[in-house]
Amino acid sequence: MLKIKHFIQQSWLLIVSSFFFGLLIAVANAAWSPKIEQNKKDKLDNLMRGLISEAKSFEVAVENVKIKDEKGKMSATNVYKGLDSTGNCAGFAFIASGSGFADKIELVIGVDSKFEKFSGFKVLSSNETPGFGSKIYENYFGSQFIGAPAGKLELIKSGKAEELDSQIVAISGATVSSDAVVKIFNTYINKVKEQVQTKGLIQ
Amino acid sequence: MTNNSTNTPTAGQSFLVGLWKENPNIRLLLGMCPTLAVTAAVKPALTMGLCVIFVLVCSNAVVSLMRNLIKPHLRILMFTLTIAAFVTVADLFLKAFQPEMSEKLGPYIPLIIVNCIIICRAEACASKNGLVVSIFDALGMGSGFTLTLCTLGIIRELLSSGTLLGTEVFAVAGRGGWFVPWAAMSMPVGAFVTLGLMLGLVNQITKAKA
Numbered sequence: 001m002l003k004i005k006h007f008i009q010q011s012w013l014l015i016v017s018s019f020f021f022g023l024l025i026a027v028a029n030a031a032w033s034p035k036i037e038q039n040k041k042d043k044l045d046n047l048m049r050g051l052i053s054e055a056k057s058f059e060v061a062v063e064n065v066k067i068k069d070e071k072g073k074m075s076a077t078n079v080y081k082g083l084d085s086t087g088n089c090a091g092f093a094f095i096a097s098g099s100g101f102a103d104k105i106e107l108v109i110g111v112d113s114k115f116e117k118f119s120g121f122k123v124l125s126s127n128e129t130p131g132f133g134s135k136i137y138e139n140y141f142g143s144q145f146i147g148a149p150a151g152k153l154e155l156i157k158s159g160k161a162e163e164l165d166s167q168i169v170a171i172s173g174a175t176v177s178s179d180a181v182v183k184i185f186n187t188y189i190n191k192v193k194e195q196v197q198t199k200g201l202i203q
Numbered sequence: 204m205t206n207n208s209t210n211t212p213t214a215g216q217s218f219l220v221g222l223w224k225e226n227p228n229i230r231l232l233l234g235m236c237p238t239l240a241v242t243a244a245v246k247p248a249l250t251m252g253l254c255v256i257f258v259l260v261c262s263n264a265v266v267s268l269m270r271n272l273i274k275p276h277l278r279i280l281m282f283t284l285t286i287a288a289f290v291t292v293a294d295l296f297l298k299a300f301q302p303e304m305s306e307k308l309g310p311y312i313p314l315i316i317v318n319c320i321i322i323c324r325a326e327a328c329a330s331k332n333g334l335v336v337s338i339f340d341a342l343g344m345g346s347g348f349t350l351t352l353c354t355l356g357i358i359r360e361l362l363s364s365g366t367l368l369g370t371e372v373f374a375v376a377g378r379g380g381w382f383v384p385w386a387a388m389s390m391p392v393g394a395f396v397t398l399g400l401m402l403g404l405v406n407q408i409t410k411a412k413a
Contacts, residue, residue: 008275010277011273011277012268013273013274013277013281014277014281014284016282017269017281017284017285018284021284021285021287021288023289024288024292025288025292025295028291028292028296032295032296032298032299033295034302036297036298036299036302037297039298039299040302043302046411087332088365125306127309129390130363130386130389131363131384131386131389131390132386191260202344
């Protein structure tokens, strides 16, 4: 009994404040979590809209597509379908990730409604070296993917960036980051295509 | 850390001391991790500074109110608990209202919990002084921290991209101007060099004064 009394005497403030601070965090979380969720959704919608310009709204077309990367690590992604104003499919988009030079790179990849051509990619998150790897954000690199055939892509060191083919010209000084982007495309595209096909979503 | 119970500072004194004489970054060399990590541009530096001011004021206020109840051997635990609670609130707030900044600052917001400036002020000032002095001390230290971060941010953003808060100040060469951006300034090396030069300058000034 004495032990318990001693324990309470020593720690009552800690226990009381833990409850109080826990409550504070719970209230803050309850108040702001809908907004945080909304922010995430808005960001994704905005990026997808940038890829599929005709799309007015997006819905999940295939849930939980399992992807195995080259190191054998499994991950899952949702494939979104963009619907135009008449309700027809305007294209597909999905989140894809892989390791970059410094950290994980997360991309949103867009594909046309027939799954024949890419409509480009947008970077959801990356931590590539400023001034070098961060150029994956820039148009001259990204535009090579717009209209490229939706299949395996290949990275080349020099060539014509304007040509829309499966060959992607690397950013000079950022080969690792360029390679990472191409690898992400290659890891995801066939598996996603297969899943969308089995669901009979390609017109 | 000259603040102690035998020599109680006034509210005004404890505010001013944080700006220069005991500026946490350039005089006490505390909180170097955010100072180096988030000052590649002005906006993240300012956001970090404001978050630290918020956490510092709240934790100093709470610690000051509880100072007579805290058992000495449990004080660090209490300080950390208080700081962690307010940092979590600040983190959630940024995620909800400044999602872009929250993403940019990444782990550095949660890392405010282990920022030595805050625990140092709780220990050196708030646990020995009244509420008003503690709050002014937090405001002074927080502002000193924010000013240093912003100065670094201004120098580094200007030299690394020719912009300030995203607005172009120097005409960049790539867009037909004269200024060639120093990519190194936005990388860690830029942070170390700029901070080093700044500390040297501050030492020169204080030496000249003495």
